[in-house]
Amino acid sequence: MRDFRNILKKISDLKAKVLKDSISPHYLGSILEEMLEYTWWSDSPGNFELESLKLNSSLQVPELVIDRVTALDADWLITESDIITDVTDNGDGTYTLSLMERYPGYVTAQIEHNILKGYFQNIVPGLEPDDDGSLSKENADVHNCWMNVISVDPSSNQIVVSLYPDSDTPAGTNFLPVVGMKFAQWGNSGDSDNPRYSRRQNVIQLSSYDGRITKWFHVTKPIIEDTHIAATFGTLPEFLADLDPRIKPGDDGIMADTVVARRIITLDSIGRPVVTVVDRGPWKLGERFYDGSEPNDNGVYERSLTYDHGHGWLNNSGGIATADNRPNWRTTYWTHTIGDTRLSLDFREIDSVVDIDKPECPLSLEAWYMGEDVTDSQAIYYDWTRESVRNGAQDTASDTLWNEAHKNAGPSLLLDADDLNFQFGAAPEKLTITVTATLHDPNNPNLQPQSAQYYMI
Numbered sequence: 001m002r003d004f005r006n007i008l009k010k011i012s013d014l015k016a017k018v019l020k021d022s023i024s025p026h027y028l029g030s031i032l033e034e035m036l037e038y039t040w041w042s043d044s045p046g047n048f049e050l051e052s053l054k055l056n057s058s059l060q061v062p063e064l065v066i067d068r069v070t071a072l073d074a075d076w077l078i079t080e081s082d083i084i085t086d087v088t089d090n091g092d093g094t095y096t097l098s099l100m101e102r103y104p105g106y107v108t109a110q111i112e113h114n115i116l117k118g119y120f121q122n123i124v125p126g127l128e129p130d131d132d133g134s135l136s137k138e139n140a141d142v143h144n145c146w147m148n149v150i151s152v153d154p155s156s157n158q159i160v161v162s163l164y165p166d167s168d169t170p171a172g173t174n175f176l177p178v179v180g181m182k183f184a185q186w187g188n189s190g191d192s193d194n195p196r197y198s199r200r201q202n203v204i205q206l207s208s209y210d211g212r213i214t215k216w217f218h219v220t221k222p223i224i225e226d227t228h229i230a231a232t233f234g235t236l237p238e239f240l241a242d243l244d245p246r247i248k249p250g251d252d253g254i255m256a257d258t259v260v261a262r263r264i265i266t267l268d269s270i271g272r273p274v275v276t277v278v279d280r281g282p283w284k285l286g287e288r289f290y291d292g293s294e295p296n297d298n299g300v301y302e303r304s305l306t307y308d309h310g311h312g313w314l315n316n317s318g319g320i321a322t323a324d325n326r327p328n329w330r331t332t333y334w335t336h337t338i339g340d341t342r343l344s345l346d347f348r349e350i351d352s353v354v355d356i357d358k359p360e361c362p363l364s365l366e367a368w369y370m371g372e373d374v375t376d377s378q379a380i381y382y383d384w385t386r387e388s389v390r391n392g393a394q395d396t397a398s399d400t401l402w403n404e405a406h407k408n409a410g411p412s413l414l415l416d417a418d419d420l421n422f423q424f425g426a427a428p429e430k431l432t433i434t435v436t437a438t439l440h441d442p443n444n445p446n447l448q449p450q451s452a453q454y455y456m457i
Contacts, residue, residue, distance in 0.1 A: 077117070078204040080109040081184040084118075087177050090160070094150060095177055099157045107154045113190035113197055115222060116161065118145035118183035120175075143175040146222045148189060169222050187219025202230075211235035211252075231256035263299045273301040283308040283327060291318040305337070309371025312338025329370040329441060330379075336370055336443075344368040345437045345450040356427060359420050364412035365452060367437050380439045381408040388421040389430040395421060411437075420456060431457040 086098035099108050110116070121142040146169045147161035166173050177183075190197030205214045212234025216224060226239045232255045240255065241247045266274040275292035283306040290296050292303035292315075304315040306327065313327040313334035325333040348364045365382065367375045374380055384406035388395045398421055406413070413419070421428050433456055438449040 075209065076206040077184040077186070078206070079185045080114075081182060082108050082110065084177055084179055084181045084183070087179060094160050094162050095147075096158055096160050097177060099159065101157060106157070108152065108157055108159065110149050110152055110159055110185065111188075111196070111200065112149055112151055113188050114149040114185050114200060115187040115189055115219065116145075116147040116149065116183045117186040117222070118147065118177055118181045120145065120178055120181040143173075144169070144171065145175045145177050145181060145183070146186075147177065147183070164222055186222065187216070187224075189220050192218065192220065212237075229255065265299075265301070275301050275303045277305050277314070278302040280304045280306045282306065283313070283321060285321055285323070287321045289315040289318060289321060291315045293318065307338070310339060311336060311371045328372055329374070329443075339370060341370060341444060341447070343374075343437060343439050343447060343450045345435070345452045347435075347452055347454055356425075359415075359417045359422050359427070361415045361420065361456065362412070363415060363433060363435075363454060365435055365437070367411070367439070367450075369439055369441075374439060375411050377439070379441070380437055382411055383407050383436045383438070384409045384413065385434045385436070386419075386421065387430075387432045387434070388428040390421075390423075390428050392429070395428065415456075427457055429457070431455075 083100040083102075084097050085100050088096040088098075090096060100106075146164040148164065150160045150162055152159050161177070163174055163176070168174075185200065186203055188197045188200040190200075192198045192201065201217065201219045203216045203219055205216065207214070212232050214232045215230040216228050217230040218228050226237060229237060234252060236247060236251050236253045236255060238249060241249050241251075247253075268274050273292075273295075278290070278296070278300070280287065280289065287306075289304040289306065290302040292301055294301070296302040306313055306315070308327040311327070314337045315333070316335055317325070317333045319325070325331065327334040327336075329336065345365060345367050348366050349362060365375065366373065367377075367380060383403075385403045386399055388399055402419070402421070415433070420431060433454045434451055435454075436449050436451040439447060441447050
């Protein structure tokens with residue numbers, strides 16, 4: 001019995017230090033319970049908290065919440081399993097195994113031809129202290145036992161098994177079954193055309209060591225190949241790295257014979273959805289376009305491709321097509337992606353005839369860029385130059401003066417006698433007019449100027 005004088009002293013000290021005005025009975029009761037070393041409490045709504053609870057019959061609740069983290073060993077097989085309680089050597093290479101009855105009426109689910117993978121370890125019992133106090137594992141054992149079921153006796157919960165030769169096991173060494181060994185069905189060596197056996201030739205393995213969940217199929221022996229993998233989730237099998245240089249050892253992913261999905265969203269190296277270019281055909285007013293920042297009606301992150309004036313354009317801003325955001329070379333709504341991006345320049349009038357008595361010749365040009373007539377654009381300028389020949393030599397001085405006066409002279413000129421370098425009514429022996437057009441496109445800084453020549457004389 002506890003010393004109540006010490007308890008009363010603790011209550012007095014607590015009252016002097018903590019209880020200034022008043023305190024609820026529930027809180028005071030909890031304090032007293034802790035002081036008396038009780039480890040439970042309750043409140044008026046009927047909530048209980050206690051360290052442990054043992055029931056001799058049953059527990060019935062409308063909702064059961066288990067607040068606990070459950071972990072598995074390194075490898076976990078989702079298949080039929082048992083625990084050995086007794087081993088009998090039959091003297092003919094077979095062993096009779098008695099299995100644990102896990103609950104009243106328990107009967108093993110093993111059948112004939114099942115391949116069993118047994119696991120046994122006595123690491124903790126095998127640890128012994130050395131002279132310096134450290135633990136030694138000299139007597140500790142960890143081993144696997146590979147067996148094949150010959151027959152099953154459900155009435156006695158026993159099975160008869162044979163052992164696989166060392167050469168037929170993954171580690172190259174097989175061990176005897178022992179009491180306390182846990183084993184699980186690994187596959188079945190029976191006829192694969194028999195449904196009784198074929199459906200037991202599948203196994204699901206969870207391995208923290210390998211870092212993946214694997215579904216194996218056609219498992220008819222302890223050693224299985226990569227071709228027996230039906231599907232995996234987690235760290236990709238090592239052999240895949242040898243098949244494709246894009247797969248690196250340790251990469252995570254999914255491998256399966258068949259993938260059926262309503263949609264697949266792929267991500268780039270920085271975690272953004274990979275955009276799919278969707279051809280929307282000719283540009284139309286009122287059409288909905290996507291820039292890749294959101295999924296379309298089918299759940300695809302779409303970047304719309306459309307065509308206008310014979311050129312293809314990728315959408316940059318999404319939304320509904322209007323006259324204000326129609327594709328053109330100046331727009332920021334679209335990026336040109338299909339078609340010739342060179343500036344095209346040519347003369348409109350090429351049949352002019354110069355009258356020697358009254359020399360006068362109109363010349364005009366047209367310029368096209370990305371399917372659009374840019375002849376009169378404010379972003380284009382035209383430099384006119386001429387080359388005239390007299391007495392077998394170029395009239396360089398006169399031509400230079402004319403060229404300087406006709407920089408950025410526009411897309412058309414009406415050339416008179418002075419422009420044609422007529423002197424004292426005499427025409428030059430040869431006369432060539434060259435126009436060079438330069439278009440400024442901030443989206444295409446490498447756009448080159450284009451020239452057109454017209455041989456007047």
